[in-house]
Amino acid sequence: MFTGHYGGITAIDYDSDQGLVASGSLDTQVRVWDSGSGECKYTISGHSDIIRDVQFYDRFLITGANDGRMRMWDLSLFDSVQPRPSTKIMREEYVAPSRDGSGLCCENTFVGHKDAVTCFQASYGKLISGGADKTVREWDLSTGQLRQTIDVNWATKDSHSTRVAGRNLASAPVAKRGTDEGDGGFIGALQFYDFALATGTADGVLRLWDLRTAQAHRQMFGHSQPITSLQFDEQTVLTGSLDGTAQLWDLAVGPGPADINLWAASDQGAGC
Template sequence: MNNPPPVHEEGDHDDDHGEVFIDDSDIIHEVAVDDEDLPDVDDDDEEDDDADIPDDSMHVFTGHTDELYAAACSPTDATLVATGGRDDRGYLWRIGRGDWASELSGHKDSVASLAFSKDGQLLASGSFDGVVQIWDATSGNLRAILDGPGEGIEWVRWHPRGHIVLAGSQDFTVWMWNADQSASMNTFMGHSGSVTCGDFTPDGKTICTGSDDATLRIWNPKSGDSIHVVRGHPYHTEGLTCLAISSDSSLVLTGAKDHSVHIVNISSGKVVSSLASHADSIECVGLSSSFPFAVTGSMDQKLIIWDLQHSSPRATCEHEEGVTCLTWLGKSKYLATGCGDGKVRVWDILSGDCVRTFSGHSNVIQGLSVSANQDFLVSVSMDGTARVFEISEFR
């Protein structure tokens, strides 16, 4: 186990301005100053603003030294969390134990994506260095280094029944590996832009991937063949940003930069519904496993709850700034959103009401994850911290 990372207090910054060269000729005139005449230095306004933010979190992890991109809670251990960020590091840490952390070292660029295997035994970390690393979730030891993609990893996902990991890359490819054997199983080629989102279907039989090339591809994992390519009218006209697959593996919901949301039948590859109400890029989408609802979050400051039976908006949930991420709180009627204003909000999807707002972050929320026992919600932010909020009342 590695030593715990340093805890950084607000206001600690590394100065990195380089050297400044001046000549004697640059001197206009010299002024003699008595130290006692110098005014006191006030804390900068940003620090003052941060100090005024109420903090509703029960735990703050401050091991990172730059903005955070990813959070993942273990599906089997209610206190185990992984976070990754722009400081090229990932950490495994425990909720409520500020003195315990294991560094996931070795990446040479930002750690942008994290995912635990379904059995909770392994953790995959994907980085902009083009490498996926596999970690033992219990010990924090490195188990495998999976390489092959020529550019950064956009996302990582696990097969629902096995140690098979899938990753989409900025080099237009999707890779699938056997994590136990550190062996490549297939490479999926066909996209002509960065593969921005993707996943296995819950039954494990199919792969869906979305790309900056404005297409959705549906793949056969065994053969590597592209079964369907969804493109053109009435589909997206700009790059896809996010997708979600229904629990019965029949439908995939996709959002894109062009403000549009579409639902595709996975078996036929046909667009079966289009959900049009947003006015800016779609950043996150979700399908409820308990209700016939979809949810879509956009930079237009709105979360829209959709009635899928009528393809119509059920409720519009207003935010102060763009909606950047969302997560279901188990199979309950509650949903959490992360926002550009640094707030985490909990919504009742039946009423459309905001039932709780969590404060504490001072910058954009970039990821959310729920603990295995659904007692805790973990958020990561551009402010460099991960925060834990208690959500046991929203089951």
């Protein structure tokens, strides 16, 4: 058991190779734990608002928060005395490496989103983030360049995807930053693989994008509340929403999902 946060846990990741667990919280802190002993190795206080996502990537830990920033912490510097100078600029505006009192060096800060960073994923040299500023941003981790910014409102209106009357993303009812518990937001969840990107948004719509054209080529309607999580592979997409359902989409068959009603399962005493 890992105890120490002063607020609810909003994000978590596990690195089995290093034997480390990272957790982010409503208390604005990120903690790094030894998975074997449960010892809190470091408390990172480098953000000023709710932590929305954490992810181990190579020797780094990447964190994102409602303060609009993503920060990359070099885990190889756990026991070093002086921070190692960074030669990479991983953002639109350079922010020098710094320590926050945890003993970890913040190698880089990704500055670009104009509001809360609600979700991100780093994989294969690429970082993609979604924010309350209604944009998806793609960063190249090998060069440090911001490759593109996708305005979700504009791109959706301009796409050739199927539209359903009354499902306007701009007028989605939930606050663009998500709930007070750190769930959802204008872009509540995303995942990418190669050039394929899936996003779940505050209007309850699952959108599939081609990163080469920055266009949404497919929209899938089923949720009545914001999407807060998703996972996909070659054949299916699984989405979770504040409407209390998880929906499994078969990409080969068509737009209709298979519903998993979590509220109903709870009422009937079903457990996981």
